[in-house]
Amino acid sequence: MDFNIVFWIVMAVLVGLIVWQAFWGRKENRPKARQELLMAVLAGAAAAVWYFATKPLAALFHANESLILFLLILVVGGAESFLYQKLNVKVSGMTLEEQYRAQLEKYARRRDYNAAIQSGEKLVKEAPNAANYYLLAKSCELNKNLKEAVRYYLKATELDPALYLSWNNMGTCYMAMKETAKAVEALSKAWELNRQEKKQDPSVPANLAYALASMNKPTEAEECLQQAKALGYKDKNDLIERKIRGNKF
Numbered sequence: 001m002d003f004n005i006v007f008w009i010v011m012a013v014l015v016g017l018i019v020w021q022a023f024w025g026r027k028e029n030r031p032k033a034r035q036e037l038l039m040a041v042l043a044g045a046a047a048a049v050w051y052f053a054t055k056p057l058a059a060l061f062h063a064n065e066s067l068i069l070f071l072l073i074l075v076v077g078g079a080e081s082f083l084y085q086k087l088n089v090k091v092s093g094m095t096l097e098e099q100y101r102a103q104l105e106k107y108a109r110r111r112d113y114n115a116a117i118q119s120g121e122k123l124v125k126e127a128p129n130a131a132n133y134y135l136l137a138k139s140c141e142l143n144k145n146l147k148e149a150v151r152y153y154l155k156a157t158e159l160d161p162a163l164y165l166s167w168n169n170m171g172t173c174y175m176a177m178k179e180t181a182k183a184v185e186a187l188s189k190a191w192e193l194n195r196q197e198k199k200q201d202p203s204v205p206a207n208l209a210y211a212l213a214s215m216n217k218p219t220e221a222e223e224c225l226q227q228a229k230a231l232g233y234k235d236k237n238d239l240i241e242r243k244i245r246g247n248k249f
Helices: 003-023 027-061 065-092 096-109 113-126 130-142 146-159 164-176 180-194 203-214 218-230 236-245
Strands: none
Touching: 096 113, 096 130, 113 130, 130 146, 130 164, 146 164, 164 180, 164 203, 180 203, 203 218, 203 236, 218 236
């Protein structure tokens, strides 16, 4: 059988599979399949422009075909990238912000934090709000990039000072960095904000108790620990209590 025929049969089958997945496949996979279909269409259009326009333009401008091809690649490639970003939102049914957030969360679930950070950087560039900076900071924290995590948590608190999770996580990062005073300041702010909410997070006063104990403030630490326990917190291996008592561990 002619190789060209085999090639086009394979291509037709692949495109058919993408089309089927894009419109009739599993609902959660449709946005990605539609993105792939859009890329295939744009790539085909770009190839057609390169193929049919190179020789006429070279003759028109009396230029070398290789030069014309190079210029066409730059122009058409840029146009393809622009169209993909504009059309992708309509085709996939997701905004760019939603796509980048979905990518970040997917990579974070896989514990591929470097990829999650890359998606997070795109996310905050597309939509620089507190929630997105928090997600980026969390990925940095999980990747042990504590200084970067603190920087992004700070940005999140600038955009939304009432987001207690950013203050709380910033405080735990400071504790890991041995900057206890800054940890107490951030965790105190987190607990102040969290206490105003209907549902309080017991880990916040627990974290503050540990930080206070690390600053040799056992009375304040004990008070925070009791507040955490009242909310259902269980001190694993009596970690905080031993820290309050000054035991070495």
